[in-house]
Amino acid sequence: MNSLIQKYNIPGPRYTSYPTVPYWDNETFSKEKWIDTFKRSFIESNSSEGISLYIHLPFCESLCTFCACHKHITKRHEMENPYIETVLKEWQLYVDLVDETPIIKEIHLGGGTPTFFSEKQLKRLIDGIFINAEKHPDHEFSFEGHPNNTTKEHLQTLYNLGFTRVSFGVQDYNPKVQEAIHRVQPFENVEKVHNWAKEIGYTSISHDLVFGLPFQTKENVIYTINKTKELEPDRISFYSYAHVPWVKGVGQRGFNEDDLPKNEEKRELYEIGKELFAEMGYVEIGMDHFALPTDSLYKATKEKTLHRNFMGYTANKTQLMVGLGMSSISDSWYGFAQNVKTVKEYERIVNEGEIPVFRGHILSEEDLIIRKHILNIMCHFSTSWEEEQLQIKNVEAHIGKLEEMIDDGLVSIKGKKLTVPEKARPYVRNICMAFDKKLHEKQPETKLFSMTI
Numbered sequence: 503m504n505s506l507i508q509k510y511n512i513p514g515p516r517y518t519s520y521p522t523v524p525y526w527d528n529e530t531f532s533k534e535k536w537i538d539t540f541k542r543s544f545i546e547s548n549s550s551e552g553i554s555l556y557i558h559l560p561f562c563e564s565l566c567t568f569c570a571c572h573k574h575i576t577k578r579h580e581m582e583n584p585y586i587e588t589v590l591k592e593w594q595l596y597v598d599l600v601d602e603t604p605i606i607k608e609i610h611l612g613g614g615t616p617t618f619f620s621e622k623q624l625k626r627l628i629d630g631i632f633i634n635a636e637k638h639p640d641h642e643f644s645f646e647g648h649p650n651n652t653t654k655e656h657l658q659t660l661y662n663l664g665f666t667r668v669s670f671g672v673q674d675y676n677p678k679v680q681e682a683i684h685r686v687q688p689f690e691n692v693e694k695v696h697n698w699a700k701e702i703g704y705t706s707i708s709h710d711l712v713f714g715l716p717f718q719t720k721e722n723v724i725y726t727i728n729k730t731k732e733l734e735p736d737r738i739s740f741y742s743y744a745h746v747p748w749v750k751g752v753g754q755r756g757f758n759e760d761d762l763p764k765n766e767e768k769r770e771l772y773e774i775g776k777e778l779f780a781e782m783g784y785v786e787i788g789m790d791h792f793a794l795p796t797d798s799l800y801k802a803t804k805e806k807t808l809h810r811n812f813m814g815y816t817a818n819k820t821q822l823m824v825g826l827g828m829s830s831i832s833d834s835w836y837g838f839a840q841n842v843k844t845v846k847e848y849e850r851i852v853n854e855g856e857i858p859v860f861r862g863h864i865l866s867e868e869d870l871i872i873r874k875h876i877l878n879i880m881c882h883f884s885t886s887w888e889e890e891q892l893q894i895k896n897v898e899a900h901i902g903k904l905e906e907m908i909d910d911g912l913v914s915i916k917g918k919k920l921t922v923p924e925k926a927r928p929y930v931r932n933i934c935m936a937f938d939k940k941l942h943e944k945q946p947e948t949k950l951f952s953m954t955i
């Protein structure tokens with residue numbers, strides 16, 4: 503297995519979308535085309551499955567130096583009010599485009615740090631959204647809570663507004679790792695917020711752990727997982743550290759490349775985690791998630807309804823996801839669009855009455871087919887092009903790219919069906935790359951993606 507890791511550990515997309523963001527055709531994209539696909543998708547899906555909202559709340563009081571998210575570091579809480587007002591204005595711009603009242607199935611508050619905002623501001627945000635919307639009967643609302651600043655009032659207020667899922671950023675419990683990533687966060691802080699969430703009635707509590715962080719050893723991972731065991735979250739995200747210091751605004755510093763576990767050493771951290779999670783009764787979901795069999799993510803895997811979008815894996819698939827807030831990405835299934843990436847520009851454009859998207863991609867028929875296959879591989883570890891509407895143009899060329907992986911036992915193709923065996927799960931991104939037509943047409947000239955393993 504070790505030589506396979508060296509062979510296949512190459513830069514590659516995480517496939518939260520197809521085409522991946524660097525391959526969007528921004529030249530032929532326009533705001534008008536985006537709005538057309540938004541309206542089409544809204545009409546097709548609103549009254550049946552409902553729609554999703556992703557709301558990006560970008561502020562953080564201090565910078566964690568491993569973080570690859572879009573954030574705005576500030577201690578100025580007076581920024582909360584104008585930001586919330588702008589998000590509500592942006593929502594109104596979308597509401598004005600449609601005749602029916604939006605029915606919201608899923609809301610996710612992501613960041614940055616949603617709990618940077620006071621509970622009063624968060625209530626104003628959600629109440630404001632529902633002035634012009636209805637809740638879907640099966641709605642699922644979730645948010646990301648920072649254990650160092652989530653209060654009982656945050657948890658209670660959001661629960662009263664219909665939130666039942668929360669994910670807490672844990673990363674690693676070891677002081678040396680925490681110092682290196684500039685995020686000192688003792689176990690007691692996580693324990694406190696976790697227990698509050700349980701007491702209040704949250705039905706899905708998730709912890710984010712990361713492997714491959716600076717100075718992280720096998721012992722560190724075992725220690726972190728054993729501490730996690732004490733709290734028994736419903737889900738665990740076990741992310742591979744994405745080292746992307748070349749991305750503008752990321753701010754990954756405070757450690758050297760040499761301080762990072764790599765290749766086999768990094769993979770071993772994952773294997774240890776996987777083994778311990780299995781012993782604790784968690785089931786592996788997709789690429790980097792583990793869930794107890796009582797959690798909806800596990801049920802979605804069993805029922806083959808698991809979906810993947812810009813937030814990662816979700817049990818709730820909706821065709822339309824509207825991203826509000828600075829840097830958010832929207833997905834109408836037929837098109838993607840991303841909002842401008844600074845708070846200042848975002849507030850200026852929305853306050854001028856414009857939807858603040860600055861780039862995107864309208865999917866062709868061929869893109870839609872490839873997208874479906876990549877989703878199948880990422881979510882279900884298999885796909886099939888038997889059905890007429892899933893035929894892949896020039897399929898031999900794609901399969902040809904898998905020859906070595908087939909020889910290495912990492913993927914099997916029988917007739918028109920592809921299956922990824924259990925042991926080859928770490929290589930799932932490599933398998934998807936074989937179907938990524940845009941990547942074949944133009945190899946990146948600069949560093950774009952983190953390593954696949």
Ligand SMILES: C[S@@+](CC[C@H](N)C(=O)[O-])C[C@H]1O[C@@H](n2cnc3c(N)ncnc32)[C@H](O)[C@@H]1O
Pocket residue numbers: 562568569570571612613614615616646647648649670671672673710711712741742743744745
């Ligand atoms: C927006 S952040 C979390 C919310 C909140 N700000 C917090 O820190 O608790 C979402 C999660 O993304 C993960 N993450 C951030 N940067 C990462 C990176 N470079 N590689 C892998 N995972 C990362 C972390 O596990 C983090 O908890």
Ligand code: SF4
Pocket residue numbers: 561562564565566569570571573613614615648671
């Ligand atoms: S990990 Fe969370 S708190 Fe830290 S910088 Fe990233 S978004 Fe902000």
